[in-house]
Amino acid sequence: MVIYGKVKGNMQITDIDIRVWAEKEGEMGNLEVTMRCSAPGKGFVCAQLLSEEDQEEDRIFPVPVEEEIAFCMQVSPVRLWDTERAYLYKLALELRDEQMRLLGCTVKKLAFQRTEKEQGELWLNEREIRLRPWCCCEEELREELELSGEMQTGFCENTIADNLEKRLRCWLAAIRRGRYNALFVAWENTKSGLRRMLAELCPEYGLYYDEETECGSKAEMVQETQAGVFPDAAFSADSERAGVAAPVSGFELNVTQEGVLLENHCLFVNASEYELRYALLHNGETVCDGSLCADVPPGSGRYIELPFAALHEAGEYVYRVSLHLKQDTPWAARGYEIAAGESLISNLFSA
Numbered sequence: 154m155v156i157y158g159k160v161k162g163n164m165q166i167t168d169i170d171i172r173v174w175a176e177k178e179g180e181m182g183n184l185e186v187t188m189r190c191s192a193p194g195k196g197f198v199c200a201q202l203l204s205e206e207d208q209e210e211d212r213i214f215p216v217p218v219e220e221e222i223a224f225c226m227q228v229s230p231v232r233l234w235d236t237e238r239a240y241l242y243k244l245a246l247e248l249r250d251e252q253m254r255l256l257g258c259t260v261k262k263l264a265f266q267r268t269e270k271e272q273g274e275l276w277l278n279e280r281e282i283r284l285r286p287w288c289c290c291e292e293e294l295r296e297e298l299e300l301s302g303e304m305q306t307g308f309c310e311n312t313i314a315d316n317l318e319k320r321l322r323c324w325l326a327a328i329r330r331g332r333y334n335a336l337f338v339a340w341e342n343t344k345s346g347l348r349r350m351l352a353e354l355c356p357e358y359g360l361y362y363d364e365e366t367e368c369g370s371k372a373e374m375v376q377e378t379q380a381g382v383f384p385d386a387a388f389s390a391d392s393e394r395a396g397v398a399a400p401v402s403g404f405e406l407n408v409t410q411e412g413v414l415l416e417n418h419c420l421f422v423n424a425s426e427y428e429l430r431y432a433l434l435h436n437g438e439t440v441c442d443g444s445l446c447a448d449v450p451p452g453s454g455r456y457i458e459l460p461f462a463a464l465h466e467a468g469e470y471v472y473r474v475s476l477h478l479k480q481d482t483p484w485a486a487r488g489y490e491i492a493a494g495e496s497l498i499s500n501l502f503s504a
Contacts, residue, residue, distance in 0.1 A: 406494030
């Protein structure tokens with residue numbers, strides 16, 4: 154439920170309920186929208202469903218504004234959301250007057266996914282996923298966001314909501330960069346505007362959001378490793394032994410003098426969706442470097458030969474290989490390093 158927030162006279166769209174579901178990747182995705190108007194007037198609602206690439210998937214003809222407006226939309230074939238790719242569709246809603254002049258608009262991002270829980274384990278899009286959640290209660294969340302009393306109570310002013318959203322986005326980006334792929338929050342106020350905003354934003358950051366406790370054993374294990382609001386640093390050795398430290402990227406790089414063994418432990422994403430960079434360093438200076446695209450499907454590994462330069466001087470050399478984002482995301486900019494590996498080689502002879 155969200156606030157649409159555009160008034161002409163007494164006509165105002167107040168509540169929007171959106172429900173999405175899909176069975177499998179590549180099949181039909183379904184969308185149900187229910188909108189409520191506080192004082193119906195002479196006007197129309199228009200809706201357009203867009204892909205992440207801004208291609209139109211579906212639209213509805215203008216619907217007259219009534220007390221309750223309901224409609225369905227579809228997308229086929231559908232791309233499913235997961236914690237690794239975070240693919241989102243966009244629903245553009247417009248409120249127009251009798252002459253079809255625009256009165257207000259909003260865009261909501263939608264995640265088509267299929268989730269099931271069995272004995273405390275989560276299955277996402279028919280694959281068992283290992284959650285690494287950041288866990289907190291509502292009071293801890295407010296403290297971490299440093300919310301003032303005004304922010305805690307108010308969503309009536311646009312400036313308050315905007316400031317809160319910016320702070321929340323910054324916090325979620327740090328959570329995602331901190332190697333977490335889920336967020337669990339225990340709420341005291343179930344009607345909190347903060348709760349609604351958080352549930353809407355989490356999918357943009359590749360975070361599975363939950364308010365339940367079926368996965369409590371995993372949550373408790375991670376809770377002990379949390380060390381601050383912005384967990385950008387890698388996990389400690391203790392957390393690695395606890396079995397929760399694998400990066401969200403899910404890649405392992407073992408570097409040699411001739412190339413790299415790239416192991417893809419992801420469930421959904423191919424290594425080709427990232428840029429592979431390599432470099433040879435000597436005394437802090439770059440001897441050679443480059444980049445390429447590596448096709449390594451999820452759940453597989455591949456040895457990739459790399460054109461490292463021949464060694465002509467004695468000394469220690471660092472062979473480094475890393476994976477980087479190809480484009481900007483809500484949680485990190487293009488070029489952000491998500492995984493890396495390096496080897497130190499001593500060359501005892503000069504050419």
